[in-house]
Amino acid sequence: MSKPALASAGLVLFSFQWQAYLWPLLIAPAPNYTLAPIALADFQGAFTTDFAAIFAGSALLTVIPAVVIISLQRFFTESVATVGIKG
Numbered sequence: 001m002s003k004p005a006l007a008s009a010g011l012v013l014f015s016f017q018w019q020a021y022l023w024p025l026l027i028a029p030a031p032n033y034t035l036a037p038i039a040l041a042d043f044q045g046a047f048t049t050d051f052a053a054i055f056a057g058s059a060l061l062t063v064i065p066a067v068v069i070i071s072l073q074r075f076f077t078e079s080v081a082t083v084g085i086k087g
Contacts, residue, residue, distance in 0.1 A: 007075035011068070020063050036061050 024035040040057045043050050050055070069076075 004075045004079035006078040007072055011072050011076055014068060015065060018061075 019037065021037045021041070025038055028034055028038070036057075040054060040061065043057065067082045
């Protein structure tokens with residue numbers, strides 16, 4: 001009975017953590033350990049910006065959460081549908 005609620009909470013948590021910028025920036029011990037949002041922000045230089053690389057990276061970073069959300073969508077809709085039902 002709690003499976004849809006846990007999957008829904010995990011889905012929301014994954015979505016928020018995937019977009020995190022500040023925490024990975026602070027916790028990374030070396031520049032070799034940068035995560036995707038930080039690497040995407042590094043494409044912007046001081047005087048030039050490579051917009052093609054930023055847009056390609058943004059599109060690539062959107063694919064993984066989209067696949068996770070689509071694969072777990074039935075749990076999310078099931079948890080929302082059973083919120084008002086007394087058991």
